[in-house]
Amino acid sequence: LDLQEALMVREEEACVGCELEAEPGPASPAAIVIFGATGDLAARKIIPALYNLDRSGRFHAASRVIGVGRRPMTTEFFRGSLAESTRGFSHSGFDPAVWAKLAARIDYLEGDMADDKLYSRLAARLVEPGMPPDRIFYLAVGPDQFAPTALALARAGLGSASFSSATERPSSRLVVEKPYGRDLESARALTRFLHEAFAEKDIFRIDHYLGKETVQNLLYLRFANSIFEPLWNRNYIEGVEIEVLETGGIGSRGGYYDGAGAARDMLQNHLVQLLCLTAMEPPSSLDPEALRDEKVKVLRALPRYANEDYLARSVRGRYSAGRSPAGIAIPDYVAEERIRPGSATETYVAVRLELDNWRFAGVPFVLRTGKALDRQVSEIRIHFRQPPQSLFSLPAGETLSRNVLVLRIQPDEGLWLSFNAKVPGQTRVNRSELRFSYREADDYFPEAYERLLDDAIAGDSTLFIRADEAEAAWSLVDGLEAAWRSPGAAKPIDYPAGSAPLPLPGEVVR
Ligand code: BG6
Numbered sequence: 001l002d003l004q005e006a007l008m009v010r011e012e013e014a015c016v017g018c019e020l021e022a023e024p025g026p027a028s029p030a031a032i033v034i035f036g037a038t039g040d041l042a043a044r045k046i047i048p049a050l051y052n053l054d055r056s057g058r059f060h061a062a063s064r065v066i067g068v069g070r071r072p073m074t075t076e077f078f079r080g081s082l083a084e085s086t087r088g089f090s091h092s093g094f095d096p097a098v099w100a101k102l103a104a105r106i107d108y109l110e111g112d113m114a115d116d117k118l119y120s121r122l123a124a125r126l127v128e129p130g131m132p133p134d135r136i137f138y139l140a141v142g143p144d145q146f147a148p149t150a151l152a153l154a155r156a157g158l159g160s161a162s163f164s165s166a167t168e169r170p171s172s173r174l175v176v177e178k179p180y181g182r183d184l185e186s187a188r189a190l191t192r193f194l195h196e197a198f199a200e201k202d203i204f205r206i207d208h209y210l211g212k213e214t215v216q217n218l219l220y221l222r223f224a225n226s227i228f229e230p231l232w233n234r235n236y237i238e239g240v241e242i243e244v245l246e247t248g249g250i251g252s253r254g255g256y257y258d259g260a261g262a263a264r265d266m267l268q269n270h271l272v273q274l275l276c277l278t279a280m281e282p283p284s285s286l287d288p289e290a291l292r293d294e295k296v297k298v299l300r301a302l303p304r305y306a307n308e309d310y311l312a313r314s315v316r317g318r319y320s321a322g323r324s325p326a327g328i329a330i331p332d333y334v335a336e337e338r339i340r341p342g343s344a345t346e347t348y349v350a351v352r353l354e355l356d357n358w359r360f361a362g363v364p365f366v367l368r369t370g371k372a373l374d375r376q377v378s379e380i381r382i383h384f385r386q387p388p389q390s391l392f393s394l395p396a397g398e399t400l401s402r403n404v405l406v407l408r409i410q411p412d413e414g415l416w417l418s419f420n421a422k423v424p425g426q427t428r429v430n431r432s433e434l435r436f437s438y439r440e441a442d443d444y445f446p447e448a449y450e451r452l453l454d455d456a457i458a459g460d461s462t463l464f465i466r467a468d469e470a471e472a473a474w475s476l477v478d479g480l481e482a483a484w485r486s487p488g489a490a491k492p493i494d495y496p497a498g499s500a501p502l503p504l505p506g507e508v509v510r
Helices: 003-014 040-055 075-089 096-103 116-126 143-155 184-197 213-223 261-279 288-300 307-312 448-458 467-472 474-485
Strands: 031-035 064-069 106-110 135-139 172-176 203-205 237-245 314-320 348-354 364-370 377-384 404-410 414-422 429-437 493-496
Touching: 031 040, 031 116, 040 064, 040 075, 040 096, 040 448, 064 075, 064 116, 075 096, 075 106, 106 116, 116 143, 135 143, 143 172, 143 184, 172 184, 184 467, 184 474, 203 448, 203 467, 213 261, 213 404, 213 414, 237 261, 261 288, 261 348, 261 364, 261 377, 261 474, 288 467, 307 314, 307 474, 314 474, 348 474, 467 474
Parallel strands: 031 064, 031 135, 064 106, 135 172, 172 203, 237 364, 314 493
Antiparallel strands: 237 377, 314 348, 348 364, 377 404, 404 414, 414 429
């Protein structure tokens, strides 16, 4: 072996980055019970994710799916309607042969979720021959049904809280969708109910942003490289912007959305999770508790401001009639379906906060999200400080532009770093970019729910929200909501659909 070959062999043996890259085969078989199986989430996300897991060999051949719904229908009809929706929503296309294999493992169970008899029938179904002993109960239902369903499962002997040992079979896990409460108090109450039925280690609270490849890449970028982390602090970072901007309005979701608003719908969960991953300390391992401990520390470093400070560092808005960038007419928010008369719900929120910790003290983090805006983009922008000395001659009034690292979550997933470079043949400085595009580098791009379902089946809770984390995440939104209800608060600012994001008080739009 010459030296180069020897080095290559050594690298392969050491398997650089193995811990992060190991891809085991399918997790052991499980019976997946989906409550709310005839709803939108099952049709758009859960079943297409199972289809794609199955297609790529990640869904065990002995796994089974039981869809629970109130609507009377046969299993055949249920499978047929899921075939149609999966054809439309699968990101990898639709192969009838692959579908047939999955469909044969899907059954329908009709019943009223408020009736204990449903759960006894389910318990009987789960011990039929061929059913895997491990169970996942997926609550794809409205938040008011989370606690009653979990408690009914426990009454039918299907919860996990009564099992004494971690290895006792069958394993029984609960997957809970958002919203997790509507404030700290209700989140705590929900946790208490869920814990009566399931042990904390068996509760998998979903924030689908954590299933996104580009969001997980934030961890890889920070902790699988040595060049970013030394700069990742108040000495080099001037400010951070975290944005999830959407062009669509609320569509037919008024019934849910009007009681939530942008702060509860997006800020409390997705944006706060992005903040945690951006600002946390390196965890000691990728163990679920190690990672989640670090995220909770960031949440505890969120300051609690006085009402007038929250008002001075936030802006909220609500869209009125306008057009999306594609020219689609969007009605006034209050004219959307199922909006309460006199509603003051916000469809846009931005807030500037500083974390109370050593690494980021004094660094502004701006979190911004809204609907019916002029662009569809989710990204994190890290603005670095200017070089301490200006060596190069610049036209009067100009300064060197700062380095910005942009992590684009969607669309055009990737990242880029802007830097200053010399213009050839001149003494001018020009802003240039190093770019990486995920889509160009990889053709297989799994959807968030695929990863999350795979992990829930394998019992890996790293990318799920722990109870203390879900509760701590309410502190920011509870503070904002209290300020917005205080006497000095103005109503949400009106913005015509298709507008640019509203600036924060005193913010200069560049
Ligand atoms: C959901 C919100 O959690 O996330 C929606 O309820 C929002 O209002 C959606 O549109 C955005 O998710 P994504 O994956 O499309 O960015």
